[in-house]
Each structure stands twice: as structure tokens, then as C-alpha cells.
Amino acid sequence: MLLIRCPYCGDRAEIEYANAGEAHIVRPADPMAVSDEEWAQYLYMRDNPKGLIAERWRHSHGCGRFFNAIRDTRTDRFVMTYEMGQPRPTIDSEAAAEAAR
């Protein structure tokens, strides 16, 4: 089970959380103005990366708040978690190598 750091509550066990998929996917401001292709990209197409992923978690059995995390999908090690609304942080190569270890 993963140990996940909620930015508001600290380290808690994975069972307190719900994963909410890839982060930083922006809903088109005017859905009627985009093509079917662009709408499908927003709704369904995913990067599904093997390596660092930015993903959303919700501390559903804790504070109830959403936050984002950077994790390496090859090892499941977290690099960091950060609050909603912040841009995707740049991860230095040292931290990325540590997560891939």
C-alpha cells in the first residue's frame, strides 16, 4: 500500500485516498467550439506515461480535498505532492532518478 502525503494532513495510507487520474487536463472553455477530435482528446485520450506522471488524488477519507502528485509509474515512488491550482512543477534529474530507483 502506498504512503501518500496529503499537502493538508500529512502522510496517510493509500486506503484513505481515491485516485482521480491524470492531472492538468484542461476542459475546453467552449465545448461547442472545439472539434470532435479535440473533445475526444480532452475526454478520453491519456498520456498513460511509463515514468513520471502528474496525477490527482482526493483525500476522500480525510480532509476531502483534491491535490496533485508527481509519481514514477515504474516504481510507484512519489516525488512530491502539491496543491491544486499550482502549475506542474519541474522535477530536477536527481529527484527523478531517486523516484526511478
Next chain:
Amino acid sequence: MQKFSALSLARQAIGGHLGWKPQWRSVAPKPAYDIVIVGGGGHGLGTAYYLARQHGLRNIAVIERGWLAGGNTARNTTIIRSNYLFDESSSYYEHSLKLWENLSQELNYNVMFSQRGCLMVAHTVHDVQSFKRHVHANRLNGIDNEWLTAEEAKEFCPPLNISPNIRYPVLGASLQRRAGTARHDAVAWGFARAASDLGVDIIENCEVTGIMRAPTGEVTGINTTRGDIRTGKIGVSVAGHSSVVLGMAGIRLPLQSNPLQALVSEPVKPAFPTIVMSNTIHAYISQSDKGEMVIGAGTDSYVSYTQRGGLHIPAHTLEAICELFPMFRRLRMLRSWGGITDNTPDRSPITAKTSIPGLYVNCGWGTGGFKATPGAANLFAWTIARNEPHPINAPFTIERFRDGVMIDEAAAAAVAH
């Protein structure tokens, strides 16, 4: 190819079994092939076999990053059934089930297909309504499926606990009698042996690192860890790594790769006559010929390529198993593992051409690809050979997500399946 028969077994027994030869040729990659299949699991090997057998193509390679059938082919719970709700899905899975029924004879290799039936247990009024709808839909499509009361289900599977006092009492069950299990390795080995005999090159320890394209867009070959291979057609059949391989050609897929865990108990004497699935409390169980109880757990919720997951997922399944089958409470678990499943939003697969000429994909089988092995391989081969889908797999495109033509087995089953 050495044919297996009672006579050949007897002859080899007299010779001390020293006369057996390798089941398939071990070869180094040639510089060019007509078709390269990426992924040496059951689906990929089967695709190569059907390309050679049914479409008369010979200059084919299957390349595999690790060893044959070491991915999800070796990691599933070997359940084979075709009782899916929608016409598109049930005809695809039924096509596969029909191929399973004759596969051992076709390949001259015992895949140990055992049609022991699959009991899907209903615990709520919603389950009852949903499963009865499945039964009716299947029967309208000529696929066997029947409704059993709780008592009839217990008669079919005596270990089942139908006491009204458990947390989610058994209200009934649907039964597909033609469903069953097969020996997972044998399927891959049987396809590999038959394909190799037809001239297909099977290349292990060969990882794809890039997809080569012409300036006009079509594929011209692949880069691998064992050198470049030129080819005009690439069939990608790599399950959990589909996003990674197609990403090399710039294609995004509607996939999320999640670990799915399974486990087996210590081997015991024959004690379990069928397959029981409970979607609602999430437990899948059958008994292997070795005697182990083979138990399927749920998917972990996050994207991962680790082939492992959290212990709370199988623990949850075992709680359900102990409630449904109290006689297994003292059974010890021997091994657990995970596989990387490629899940689509509607939980139906993709077997289709891509937007790039010469690039084909068979993916999105998620948590249920083993049952489809011969069917998917057969139709993927058709799609590659003719550059157009067979009517059965025509609805299973990538574009259905753009066009909104889902085959929503996710909603039909309400869980991973």
C-alpha cells in the same frame, strides 16, 4: 514439427524421451519482414499464426521484449466466457470461445480447455435484473446462458454459501455452461509452435525502441535493441505497454494502465467444480488442475507499470471469498502477483487500424484479454492482412471515442471484468 499423438508419445517413451526437439525455432532477427508483430504473448503469437495459416503470409516476425508469454498471458486467472451484454462484444467473445473449443485439435497442442461453466453470482436486486438482462441478451444472440436460483446455484457449486445471514446473500446466479478455463502457457506455446512451423520467426529479448516512418507518413520499420528491422506492416499487441509503443509513433490512446492482482492458494484435492465470479463483492475463483485455488482480485486505482499492487486489494477479495466459501477460511495463500492491464473508458477492446498507414493495434483488453486470445488474434490477423477490419471487430476502433459509439461493457458490468 514433431506431431503429438499417442503413438509419438509411446515412441518417445521407448527412447527415454531423448528424442524431443525444441518446440519452436530460436532465430536472430532478419533485416526485413513483410509483417512484424510486436508482443510475444498469446494475442501476438496467435496473430502471427493466423496470418500464416489463414492468410498465406510467411515472412512474419514476432518480437518480444522479454520471454514468450511472460506478461499478462502468464498473469491472468484463465477465465474464458462469452456472456457479455452488447451484441458487438458478445459476438467478438463468442467468436473467440468457438475457436477455443477446437484449439487443441487445431494446434495439435493440448491447451487444457476445460468447459466447467462460469457462475456469476447476484447479491442485490440490481444484480438480479442486470444478470437476467445478460441472460436474455445472450440467448437472443444464440449464446448459452441461463438463470439459476440460489438453491440451483448451490447444487451446481456445493461450496457456495447461500445462507441468508451473510452480508450480501446470494439471490441467484447466471450460468454459462460452455465457459471454462485453459492452461495459459500452453496457449502461447501452442501458437508459438504452430506459427514457427509455418515459418514465423519468433524473436525474444528484443525490445522495440522506435517506429520508423517514411516522409509520407507510413511505417517503414522498427528500431529494436537487436538492430533495425524494415517492414511495411506493424501489428502492436502489447497490452499494458500499448500507450508506450504507440507513443513512439505519436499516437495517444484512450488507455490507462493499472495493475491487476491475482493469487493462488496451496494446492488441495479437487474441491471446486466450476468458476464463480461475484462482481458485486469482487471475487473470482476457480481451481487449477494442479489443485490451487486461482483467485482474481481487483485493479489498483492508479496508473502503474510495476506488476504489483497494494495488499489491501487481494485482502478485500479474500474477505469476499471467505464469506462466500467458508470452507476455504483455513486455506493458505501461496503466491500473488500483478499484471499491467490496459483499460479503455468503456472497458471494450480496440482491434483496429490506426491513423498511420501500416500501423495496427490490438489493445484495451484490460482485465479480460485471456479469454479473447484466439478470437482477437484471428481478427487482428484479418485486419492486418486485408488492411480492413472483419465485420466482428469493425466496431472496436479508436475512433469510437471521437464518434461517441461506445460499447459500454463498463456500465453493463458495473465493475472491471
